[in-house]
Amino acid sequence: MQTPFIHNDQLNFIKKQADFLLKTMRSVGDRKVLETVRETAVMNVIQAFEHLTPEQKSLLEQLSTYEATHDLENYLDELDAYVIPFPEVSLKQIQKLFPKAKKLKTPNLEMIDYTHTTYLRWTDIATNRLYIVYPYQDQMVGIEGQMTSMNKKGFCMFCNRHRELGFFNVKIKASGSPDNIASVGQYICIDHEECNHNIADTTALEKFIASVGK
Known part of the structure; x- marks a missing residue:
């Protein structure tokens, strides 16, 4: 059972970094540039969190490992399981x-x-x-x-x-x-x-x- 640790605003931030990464992958052919963008995207995501366990950090670092658009989109969908929902109110x-x-x-x-x-x-x-x-x-x-x-x-x-x-x-x-x-x-x-x-x-x-x- 996954322990939620991502707030909705943080999920949205991850998606923004992923979107920038996707756009770069489609428009840039230089592997060094792509690698720099991947590293920057992951660094930005990690810095959006105050505290991370090694497992949580490893999960977020997976953002930089995907080459295909659909794989990255599936990864983002899977992060929903780690989102802390808004507190239910009566x-x-x-x-x-x-x-x-x-x-x-x-x-x-x-x-x-x-x-x-x-x-x-x-x-x-x-x-x-x-x-x-x-x-x-x-x-x-x-x-x-x-x-x-x-x-x-x-x-x-x-x-x-x-x-x-x-x-x-x-x-x-x-x-x-x-x-x-x-x-x-x-x-x-x-x-x-x-x-x-x-x-x-x-x-x-x-x-x-x-x-x-x-």
Whole structure:
């Protein structure tokens, strides 16, 4: 039985390195250049992890051993067995995270692909309220705010990919009087599934969570 040790964002990072490797294999014939790219890809992947056992490191180093596209794709599929899934949450847990939300619309938790989820997110279409649930600093936190479609493409703050964007605006308590309200906003993907499939580093996401005081 495999012990999961890869987070979804790390899996996405591995896939990005593999994609770069595939493109190089198709366009470059110089074996020395290819070897350098292989070594760099593996080094980048290893550095994305804080701690690895010898077995885990060996598994990740296999990235550089494949010559055929389908073999590399099969390898990436096999890594799913080592992914730490997003913590399953119940409807009661979600409701506790958003106590002020009246008639809270919740997602169909049975339809969530927990293996390929870095942050749980859904939108109440009737109100354009967007809700995010994320395990931050050893606890599950919830963020809600207004989501406005921008009808344009740009780089998502969370996944750093060029996608259709919306503006996510979160109201927070400002310093001074408790009645002072400020807001923090970011441009993020309209499509949450695409964002979860592309996010390869949680730094920007966690910085945003910290900025809204969660």
